[in-house]
Amino acid sequence: MSNETEPKSPVFQFETSGVHAGLTRADNNVKDAPIYASTSFVFNDSAQGAAIFNMTAEAFCYSRIANPTVDVFEKRMATLENGAAALVSSSGQSALFMTVTALAQTGENIVVASHLSDTSAQLFKYRLPPSKITARFVESGEIDLVRKAIDENTKAVFVESISSHGLLVADIAALAIVAHEAGVPLVVDNTAGAGGFLLRPIDHGADIVIASASEWLSISGSNSAGIIVDSGKFDWSKSRERFPQFFEPAAGFHGLNLWEKFGSTVFIAFTRIAILRDIGPCLNPFEAFQLLAGLETLSVRVERSSSNAAKLAAWLKTMNKVGEVQYPGLKSNPLYQLSEKYLKRGYGGLLSFTTKDGTKLSKQAFDQFKLVSVGRSIGGSRTVVIEGEREEAHAGSNLIYVSLGLENIDDIIADFKLALSTI
Known part of the structure; x- marks a missing residue:
């Protein structure tokens, strides 16, 4: 599972991290991440297996939740986007859907502060409303209008780093200030930022970055994957009432308090162990292996x-x-x-x-x-x-x-x- 710890200052520059991050020579003495083509893993005994599934022990248990090859890709993407932890999925759309449903529930909303790609717009306009999750569109990105659109049921401000329509760059730093004043995270679709090479939203105050990996990260656009990166910087403890799912005893995990367990990276942990685990849009290790090769030549x-x-x-x-x-x-x-x-x-x-x-x-x-x-x-x-x-x-x-x-x-x-x- 991804190293969900506090973010550290990068040791290498972006180009070097694209080749090396996430895998060390101590990892089985290999220079490339092996393909772990297995759905499940062997435990020492039943007690260890139970501890892993109950999250009182750290190890790989089932590839729908985490896989060693995928883990390397997640760590590398977290490094490139300057985040604390990452979670990857089978497509950019699934990454967006998981992010929204991890944050918002029935009767709640997301403020959208830019024009969206057609596929993302379809999700916000037609797929989410039947679940009573709505979007408030401020496509101009005008800061005062975004501020006015946020209410007590808003769970995030969402923006494309470079809008699909018009190719306009969002004022990420200004939007981050507005979102944080209201106690909600700024979520940035950074597909156009090319894995952080052109633009790293977290450096400018964004809290969560999502992206489709098919564009630019894949060598020839032939791999389907989605990425979620958690900055580890948003203080969820200041918004306990707005995000009770991170603080109340988790029914699906024997009453575990996720905030006490995961701290600053509770969002990415919840998305993995609740949304990804239960819905299942995981990335297979073969795609992860090819995408790792793509990151080596990304810059x-x-x-x-x-x-x-x-x-x-x-x-x-x-x-x-x-x-x-x-x-x-x-x-x-x-x-x-x-x-x-x-x-x-x-x-x-x-x-x-x-x-x-x-x-x-x-x-x-x-x-x-x-x-x-x-x-x-x-x-x-x-x-x-x-x-x-x-x-x-x-x-x-x-x-x-x-x-x-x-x-x-x-x-x-x-x-x-x-x-x-x-x-």
Whole structure:
């Protein structure tokens, strides 16, 4: 199970931690994490097994709760995001669902302080309300409006570090202050932050970080996983009445007081032993092994995709047939100052653009791409275009998202030049 202790100052820089964190040479004298393809583990005797399941002894008991290979990935992600402990799951959506249901119950709400990806929006708008968990949307992220939206039934403020729509950087530090004044944690979806390489929300006051690992962390976007990182810094003891599940005797664990057992990392412990254990969206060790390999090259891959995105965005701005270009690194971005404040290693591999004068890219234009793929997956090694729509776009025009891969930028630009020539 992940080392759920107080956070320590990192010994190595980010790039080094991506290769080494979570596994030491003392671990069976191996340089790579072994794949523990087992659902269960052997105990010395029945008394030890009972102690482990009752959480009075520490050891692996069942892979739905924790697995040695997955444990290495969790420790490495906690290190990269500068957190105290991490929990991984089978998808980004399951990570979001577990986080919300660990914090909120019937009749309670989450304040959403940014535009969301379509899948996250679906969860908040349609899947959670039947369970009487609601969302209060303040999509502008305006601090005063977020403050007004919080009430006695609010259990968290939730925001995307870089919004899926508009690619706008959130003012994490300001939102953290508002959330903490109300006694609730700030939860940040940091999928766009690339595992903490581009942006580490915990460094700016966030309490819980979630992310989908399919984007950027996976070498080619082929692995499905979700991540939850607990900063270990939120003082749950000051909000006992708001979060009784962490302080009252736990019915499913023989009356154990989870706060007394786990202290500052009680949130991640509760999510693991209650939500993950009972619902079961665990990550299998084969996926964890592949994702560990992805983390080893994460920094160099994100550097390349960010560089490619910045160059393509600049080139698109010069094209007469292109209308609006959105990229966090462009000075024309309405929140460029926040990009400068929070993004110190690059501006990411995503951009969007519209065509000018309401012209809609035709099927013929998309068919011109020889190198670039047309699809839905982002954050992989290959450049992908995704066709979207938005109400504020010119009538009849379409919004194009681009996820930049690792190809040579000259080849990428040549492909876009060919596609745009059909307009």
